[in-house]
Amino acid sequence: MSGIREDFAEILKLVRPGARVLDVGCGEGELLELLTREKAVDGQGLEISPEGVTACLGRGLAVVQGDGDRDLDHFPTRAFDYAILSKTLQQMREPRHVLSELLRIAEQAVVSVPNFGHWKVRWALVSRGRMPETGALPEPWWSTPNIHLCTLRDFVGLCDALELRIDACASLAEGRPARPIDPRQPLENWRAETALFLLSRKAEPQPVMLQGGLFGE
Amino acid sequence: MTAQAPITVGIETGGGTWRFPADRPLRLDSGASLAPLEVAYKTYGKLNAEKTNAVLVCHALTGDQHVASNHPMTGKPGWWSLFVGPGLPLDTDRYFVIGTNVIGGCMGSTGPASIDPATGEAYGLKFPVITIADMVRAQAMLIEALGIETLFAAVGGSMGGMQVLQWAADYPGKLFSAVCIAAAARHSAQNIAFDEVGRQAVMADPNWCGGAYLKAGVRPEKGLAVARMAAHVTYLSEAALQRKFGRELRHDGLSWGFDADFQVESYLRHQGTSFVDRFDANSYLYITRALDYFDLAAAHGGVLAAAFVPARKVKFCVLSFSSDWLYPTVESRDIVRALNGAGCRASFAEIQTDKGHDAFFLDEPVLDQTLRGFLAAQAQARGLA
Numbered sequence: 001m002s003g004i005r006e007d008f009a010e011i012l013k014l015v016r017p018g019a020r021v022l023d024v025g026c027g028e029g030e031l032l033e034l035l036t037r038e039k040a041v042d043g044q045g046l047e048i049s050p051e052g053v054t055a056c057l058g059r060g061l062a063v064v065q066g067d068g069d070r071d072l073d074h075f076p077t078r079a080f081d082y083a084i085l086s087k088t089l090q091q092m093r094e095p096r097h098v099l100s101e102l103l104r105i106a107e108q109a110v111v112s113v114p115n116f117g118h119w120k121v122r123w124a125l126v127s128r129g130r131m132p133e134t135g136a137l138p139e140p141w142w143s144t145p146n147i148h149l150c151t152l153r154d155f156v157g158l159c160d161a162l163e164l165r166i167d168a169c170a171s172l173a174e175g176r177p178a179r180p181i182d183p184r185q186p187l188e189n190w191r192a193e194t195a196l197f198l199l200s201r202k203a204e205p206q207p208v209m210l211q212g213g214l215f216g217e
Numbered sequence: 218m219t220a221q222a223p224i225t226v227g228i229e230t231g232g233g234t235w236r237f238p239a240d241r242p243l244r245l246d247s248g249a250s251l252a253p254l255e256v257a258y259k260t261y262g263k264l265n266a267e268k269t270n271a272v273l274v275c276h277a278l279t280g281d282q283h284v285a286s287n288h289p290m291t292g293k294p295g296w297w298s299l300f301v302g303p304g305l306p307l308d309t310d311r312y313f314v315i316g317t318n319v320i321g322g323c324m325g326s327t328g329p330a331s332i333d334p335a336t337g338e339a340y341g342l343k344f345p346v347i348t349i350a351d352m353v354r355a356q357a358m359l360i361e362a363l364g365i366e367t368l369f370a371a372v373g374g375s376m377g378g379m380q381v382l383q384w385a386a387d388y389p390g391k392l393f394s395a396v397c398i399a400a401a402a403r404h405s406a407q408n409i410a411f412d413e414v415g416r417q418a419v420m421a422d423p424n425w426c427g428g429a430y431l432k433a434g435v436r437p438e439k440g441l442a443v444a445r446m447a448a449h450v451t452y453l454s455e456a457a458l459q460r461k462f463g464r465e466l467r468h469d470g471l472s473w474g475f476d477a478d479f480q481v482e483s484y485l486r487h488q489g490t491s492f493v494d495r496f497d498a499n500s501y502l503y504i505t506r507a508l509d510y511f512d513l514a515a516a517h518g519g520v521l522a523a524a525f526v527p528a529r530k531v532k533f534c535v536l537s538f539s540s541d542w543l544y545p546t547v548e549s550r551d552i553v554r555a556l557n558g559a560g561c562r563a564s565f566a567e568i569q570t571d572k573g574h575d576a577f578f579l580d581e582p583v584l585d586q587t588l589r590g591f592l593a594a595q596a597q598a599r600g601l602a
Contacts, residue, residue, distance in 0.1 A: 042562070044562055044563075050566065050567070050568075050569060050583070053564075053565075053566045054566065054583060054586055054587055054590070056564075057534070057564055057566065057586075057587050057590040057591050057594070058586065058589075058590035058594075059590070059594070060590070060591075060593070060594025060595075060597060060598070061564075061594075062532065062562040062563060062564050063564050063565075063566075064553055064557070064563060064564060064565040065565050065566045065567055066550075066553075066565070071554070074554035074557050074558055075557050075558070076557075076558055076560060079557075079560055
């Protein structure tokens with residue numbers, strides 16, 4: 001598995017062969033292509049950029065040009081086995097709604113988020129009093145797409161509030177293999193640069209269908 | 218059932234007019250039926266031994282079966298010759314491409330200018346009102362007659378895209394993939410309004426003769442030309458018109474009269490007059506009516522997703538153009554949402570262009586790339602060489 005992004009390698013391990021997968025913010029489709037090739041998944045991508053969409057189509061992937069904030073509502077309940085949201089939750093206008101939707105649409109969600117509680121982030125704030133620019137958060141505050149940053153503890157708190165179960169969690173750092181962690185461990189909120197979660201619902205989701213219902217009122 | 222001898226011109230590999238005898242009528246949504254029925258078609262490329270590589274290209278309002286061969290009346294290249302041919306997105310070295318003329322049309326398929334067997338004269342307004350579903354039903358009869366069980370793809374833009382959606386709803390088992398470009402699942406009030414302007418222009422021409430102009434030996438050319446001029450504006454965009462013509466004058470200075478002072482006027486007049494040479498006025502009425510009646514959800518309890526539930530195995534590609542205001546992107550998004558809701562695998566892209574609705578048959582590299590990518594991937598999934 002050399003040459004594969006460490007988060008992709010980790011996701012590849014989590015996904016069942018032949019599963020139905022929705023990749024929200026699928027970019028140019030690298031992950032979906034990998035999953036299709038290695039795990040024979042039935043994949044569907046959602047991507048906002050025209051370049052990404054064209055690239056996905058060229059790879060033979062099913063991709064819808066759309067916005068994770070707006071377009072998840074139209075997928076029926078449990079249409080997928082997995083919904084993947086890789087490092088984009090913090091860019092959503094309504095992360096809480098998106099997370100909740102992911103777990104309505106899919107049995108399980110694979111979500112990765114940069115940890116704003118990482119020691120480098122805290123150090124940048126404490127020592128320089130400036131917004132941090134780190135490997136996981138490389139852009140200055142005025143151009144970053146990240147509008148809803150959270151710490152590992154914040155994210156776990158949101159999962160609890162939404163009654164989500166954390167089935168697995170791993171800490172990711174560039175160039176290093178993923179490390180399984182307990183996200184509730186206070187130390188991990190300092191150590192993990194990015195965390196990858198496998199989530200499911202504690203209770204069955206309400207079968208919210210399309211407006212008007214699939215087969216009429 | 219007999220087919221005319223195939224004529225081969227350029228990359229054409231066959232075609233003609235398929236005649237369905239009186240005992241095989243086409244049942245219409247209105248309750249009426251059409252018999253005998255003729256369906257004109259052209260083919261490009263070769264049907265493989267397994268008959269798995271057939272692509273049906275559905276045409277728009279004023280298109281026809283001459284997808285990639287010169288038009289017999291105008292001599293101009295086929296309306297989709299930029300996309301259909303060897304090495305092109307609809308690669309005729311790989312696919313067997315079929316173009317047909319819709320019923321109600323005027324290029325060889327049964328339409329209002331055809332002879333009504335009951336009277337021995339042209340149908341005129343005695344021709345029954347037809348729908349998009351009727352057009353598709355006639356196409357399905359032709360496809361079956363050609364010995365093809367399943368289409369590898371149905372592809373079309375504008376009204377052609379509506380036919381593609383209708384194919385998916387009515388014949389999901391006969392379709393492997395579907396490409397719907399710059400279309401909608403129903404005609405909006407604005408669409409109907411523009412069509413009505415066109416129809417009224419035709420009917421206001423005294424030479425229309427209540428639809429019986431062929432009998433009278435005249436043609437409502439002025440009315441049809443005005444209809445075409447108005448419609449043509451809706452196929453472009455403000456930006457495209459501005460880029461092409463601006464306020465450019467034909468001669469130095471204004472004429473201080475009502476001649477075509479501006480280049481854009483002259484262009485539109487040309488569009489109008491050249492159109493009447495190749496199109497039948499009553500066909501224009503009937504086909505625009507079919508468009509206006511189109512509402513795919515209506516036949517499925519008002520829920521568009523329900524139309525696509527049987528088509529879960531069909532792979533869809535829906536494309537729109539950013540500057541298309543006749544069938545704007547929001548219409549395509551509605552289709553995609555319904556497909557997602559129905560559990561179909563769908564791709565959707567909005568192509569950035571200032572060329573308006575007509576972008577689907579113009580030189581548009583992203584459209585080329587997108588179609589190529591989608592079809593090639595489906596061909597691989599279908600096991601086509």
